[in-house]
Amino acid sequence: MGALNERKAPAPPEDTVAELNLRLLKLEHRFQRERAARLHAEAIAEKGLRDLYERQQQLVLLETIATVANQSRSVEETLRVAVRAVCDHTGWSYGNAYRLATAGPPRLTPADVWYAADPDRLAPFIALNQQAEFVAGQGLPGRVLGSGRAAWIADVAEDDNFPRADAARACGLHAAFAFPVLVGHDVLGVLEFFHREPVSPDEQLLGVVGQIGTQLGRVVERRRAEDKLMHDASHDPLTGLPNRLLFVDRLERAVAAHRRRSELGFAVLFIDLDRFKLVNDSMGHAAGDDLLVQIAGRFGRVVSEARGADAAPLVATLARLGGDEFTVLLEDVGGEAAAIELAEALQETLRRPFQIEGQDIFTSASFGVASCAAGYAGADEIMRDADLAMYRAKAEGRARIEVFDQSLLADAKRRLATETDLRNAVRNKEFILHYQPIFALDGERLVGFEALIRWRRADGEIAPPSDFIGIAEETGLIVFIGQWVMQEAFATLAAWRSAYPEAGPVTMSVNVSPRQFHQPDFVGQVMAAVRSSGVDPSAVRLEITESVTIQDARRTKSILDELRAQGVRVSIDDFGTGYSSLSYLQQLSFDTLKIDRSFVTALKGAGGEEIVRTILDLARSLEMDVVAEGAETAAHVEQLREMGCGFAQGYFFARPLEREAAAALLAAASTPDPGAD
Amino acid sequence: MKGVVFNLLEEAVVREFGPDVWDDLLLRADLSGAYTSLGNYDDEEILALVEAASAALNLPRAEVLRWFGRRAMPILKERYGAFFERHASSKSFVLSVNSIIHPEVRKLYAGASCPFFHFREDAAGAVSMDYDSSRRMCDLAHGFVEGAADLFEETVDVSHAACMNHGDAKCVMEIRWAR
Numbered sequence: 001m002g003a004l005n006e007r008k009a010p011a012p013p014e015d016t017v018a019e020l021n022l023r024l025l026k027l028e029h030r031f032q033r034e035r036a037a038r039l040h041a042e043a044i045a046e047k048g049l050r051d052l053y054e055r056q057q058q059l060v061l062l063e064t065i066a067t068v069a070n071q072s073r074s075v076e077e078t079l080r081v082a083v084r085a086v087c088d089h090t091g092w093s094y095g096n097a098y099r100l101a102t103a104g105p106p107r108l109t110p111a112d113v114w115y116a117a118d119p120d121r122l123a124p125f126i127a128l129n130q131q132a133e134f135v136a137g138q139g140l141p142g143r144v145l146g147s148g149r150a151a152w153i154a155d156v157a158e159d160d161n162f163p164r165a166d167a168a169r170a171c172g173l174h175a176a177f178a179f180p181v182l183v184g185h186d187v188l189g190v191l192e193f194f195h196r197e198p199v200s201p202d203e204q205l206l207g208v209v210g211q212i213g214t215q216l217g218r219v220v221e222r223r224r225a226e227d228k229l230m231h232d233a234s235h236d237p238l239t240g241l242p243n244r245l246l247f248v249d250r251l252e253r254a255v256a257a258h259r260r261r262s263e264l265g266f267a268v269l270f271i272d273l274d275r276f277k278l279v280n281d282s283m284g285h286a287a288g289d290d291l292l293v294q295i296a297g298r299f300g301r302v303v304s305e306a307r308g309a310d311a312a313p314l315v316a317t318l319a320r321l322g323g324d325e326f327t328v329l330l331e332d333v334g335g336e337a338a339a340i341e342l343a344e345a346l347q348e349t350l351r352r353p354f355q356i357e358g359q360d361i362f363t364s365a366s367f368g369v370a371s372c373a374a375g376y377a378g379a380d381e382i383m384r385d386a387d388l389a390m391y392r393a394k395a396e397g398r399a400r401i402e403v404f405d406q407s408l409l410a411d412a413k414r415r416l417a418t419e420t421d422l423r424n425a426v427r428n429k430e431f432i433l434h435y436q437p438i439f440a441l442d443g444e445r446l447v448g449f450e451a452l453i454r455w456r457r458a459d460g461e462i463a464p465p466s467d468f469i470g471i472a473e474e475t476g477l478i479v480f481i482g483q484w485v486m487q488e489a490f491a492t493l494a495a496w497r498s499a500y501p502e503a504g505p506v507t508m509s510v511n512v513s514p515r516q517f518h519q520p521d522f523v524g525q526v527m528a529a530v531r532s533s534g535v536d537p538s539a540v541r542l543e544i545t546e547s548v549t550i551q552d553a554r555r556t557k558s559i560l561d562e563l564r565a566q567g568v569r570v571s572i573d574d575f576g577t578g579y580s581s582l583s584y585l586q587q588l589s590f591d592t593l594k595i596d597r598s599f600v601t602a603l604k605g606a607g608g609e610e611i612v613r614t615i616l617d618l619a620r621s622l623e624m625d626v627v628a629e630g631a632e633t634a635a636h637v638e639q640l641r642e643m644g645c646g647f648a649q650g651y652f653f654a655r656p657l658e659r660e661a662a663a664a665l666l667a668a669a670s671t672p673d674p675g676a677d
Numbered sequence: 678m679k680g681v682v683f684n685l686l687e688e689a690v691v692r693e694f695g696p697d698v699w700d701d702l703l704l705r706a707d708l709s710g711a712y713t714s715l716g717n718y719d720d721e722e723i724l725a726l727v728e729a730a731s732a733a734l735n736l737p738r739a740e741v742l743r744w745f746g747r748r749a750m751p752i753l754k755e756r757y758g759a760f761f762e763r764h765a766s767s768k769s770f771v772l773s774v775n776s777i778i779h780p781e782v783r784k785l786y787a788g789a790s791c792p793f794f795h796f797r798e799d800a801a802g803a804v805s806m807d808y809d810s811s812r813r814m815c816d817l818a819h820g821f822v823e824g825a826a827d828l829f830e831e832t833v834d835v836s837h838a839a840c841m842n843h844g845d846a847k848c849v850m851e852i853r854w855a856r
Contacts, residue, residue, distance in 0.1 A: 038713065039714075042713060042714045042715055045715050046715065046785055049715070049784065049785045050781075050784045050785060053784040053785070053787075091776070091780075
């Protein structure tokens with residue numbers, strides 16, 4: 001081995017060296033190839049990583065905006081977050097938002113939403129944009145408005161459609177892009193961004209901001225839908241005026257403001273159209289609606305033109321509470337004077353007729369005023385009082401303005417007390433009937449009675465119908481009272497007929513109130529009372545006022561026809577005092593017409609006789625009997641008889657009598673008159 | 678330390694001294710030397726390579742780092758030309774390191790710990806650059822600045838007003854460009 005070690009290694013042959021050199025060269029080439037491949041792979045991977053990173057950042061951006069878009073209810077707040085997020089994401093210096101103008105020619109106006117990382121340096125440009133407006137095609141925002149697509153300017157200094165180039169350059173801004181806030185194809189706003197350096201268009205970024213524009217559009221759309229829902233919930237769909245909900249809300253705030261600062265006065269106006277129901281009933285609901293819309297329009301103009309003492313416009317809310325009821329809330333007014341003045345103006349605006357279905361319709365309204373002077377704690381109290389004042393206006397003859405005072409409240413309380421008493425009276429049967437005799441004028445024969453209700457109150461006082469029938473009608477108690485009247489009156493008649501058969505056939509008239517008449521089973525109730533008393537239906541007279549007949553002529557006719565088919569007779573009461581239409585009178589075949597006492601009283605006056613004669617002629621031609629009411633003197637009776645009036649009642653013959661006195665009259669009629677023999 | 682820095686160092690060494698010297702450095706530092714630009718490697722490895730170069734070339738460590746930074750700049754420009762194109766001077770390039778270059782680095786390496794350079798420019802145009810990093814490679818930054826000046830054919834003077842390698846809390850370099 002040692003010998004071997006000492007020997008020099010033989011030099012490699014020449015061809016082997018060349019071979020090794022070749023292999024080395026190949027290895028170096030292979031190394032270079034591998035290295036180039038590695039660098040290439042790294043470059044590809046770097047690009048992939050960079051793209052992935054940018055994509056992720058874009059997703060973060062979209063997510064940031066999606067989150068605020070989903071959570072925020074404010075369009076402005078969402079825009080603010082979006083502008084800031086896009087600046088943060090891109091590193092661009094300044095972002096600014098425009099919104100589509102809601103009024104005037106279509107154009108973009110500043111949304112007062114912008115962000116700049118360094119606002120001081122950009123102050124002149126920011127200030128310029130806060131005043132800028134763009135129509136479609138004009139400048140960068142206008143281009144986006146016109147096309148509905150995002151736009152990119154690599155350098156605004158070199159763009160021929162960028163009017164703000166000087167200001168941008170002065171602030172060192174070069175690249176710009178903008179994108180639309182889109183709902184469908186509608187551009188509702190535009191966001192623009194600026195950068196310090198010129199930057200060539202980045203299609204990927206434009207794609208991302210396009211998605212942001214769509215998201216922002218959804219927020220605007222949702223906000224619009226919410227606004228519409230809110231509007232619908234707080235406004236009357238027919239007139240577009242605020243509804244009760246919104247009115248009460250504003251009133252509550254006015255009350256609260258007044259309590260905080262007493263100089264912030266307010267007043268409330270309650271308005272109820274007079275006889276609106278008549279239009280609805282006679283012309284149909286479409287006509288009624290048309291009238292309400294027109295009235296709302298006139299009221300709206302008056303309210304918006306109304307000026308306070310200092311000639312400044314009044315802070316006023318006109319609302320429709322429902323039906324034909326309107327209200328106005330006046331804020332920041334001293335007291336009720338402004339409300340009265342406004343009520344007068346509103347009343348004035350109703351003087352001109354309304355054109356409804358080609359007809360001139362006249363209407364008026366009753367106004368109730370209540371003001372903060374009474375120191376209210378809540379909206380319900382002031383609404384109650386304005387309502388009470390309005391009812392007073394109505395009761396005092398309509399088309400009036402009444403201001404609430406405490407006596408109205410006292411009245412209302414009294415009415416409420418009466419209502420309670422009346423309920424007890426129904427339960428305790430505190431009613432009695434008086435009977436007023438009706439005489440035939442040929443020979444002054446007793447032919448019947450009109451049953452008249454009285455209320456014998458707990459204190460023994462006898463109250464006339466005028467004290468309680470109105471309340472009974474309003475509360476519906478009239479239905480029970482009316483039923484009792486029929487039962488009592490018919491039973492009395494039955495008792496008298498068996499007690500005084502010789503007195504001849506006398507009739508019993510009872511008054512029927514509108515509410516009672518319109519009970520679904522009115523005919524059944526009448527016939528039940530007739531049957532249980534055992535009287536002949538033909539001895540019964542139901543007296544109906546004209547107001548019953550105008551409510552629903554067709555139904556009225558069918559009820560009257562049914563009653564008459566059962567043998568019951570029907571009178572039209574207080575004839576001439578309502579709004580009778582002669583055609584109704586003809587259609588609704590009454591048996592008897594009762595001339596209102598006012599005409600009889602006026603017989604002596606100018607034209608008095610002609611009126612009564614006309615009524616008599618009318619009744620004769622319609623083949624109706626006539627009973628004159630209020631015959632107080634011998635002269636009345638003589639005159640009526642001469643004119644051919646068949647029957648009369650009144651103080652000349654007898655006052656309404658208690659049951660015993662009436663019976664005595666019958667008893668007297670039963671005794672043969674010695675003089676007649 | 679990012680693999681790309683090892684790649685740059687290798688490239689610089691190979692260009693100036695040939696591939697064998699790089700192999701020798703790896704042997705001296707007892708490192709495998711398989712570095713990809715996308716990888717992340719122990720800071721110790723770059724320090725070991727710098728130590729090895731310092732010993733082989735008989736140069737102080739600081740000199741090696743400065744040399745490396747300066748030589749790396751043209752290689753960086755070959756690979757990432759876009760970062761240089763938008764600048765007209767080495768100053769504006771240097772000042773863009775926080776806002777442009779390091780954000781780009783972070784795109785490639787999630788969570789990369791790039792040093793933050795705090796710059797102050799005085800009225801005369803001189804820039805003072807604060808450097809604060811546990812790696813204490815202020816000399817590499819120094820070399821980068823010089824390399825950038827070379828690329829823009831400018832002359833620059835960098836002096837260390839404070840240095841972590843000399844016990845200061847942070848490094849402060851004063852950079853002056855010749856008019």
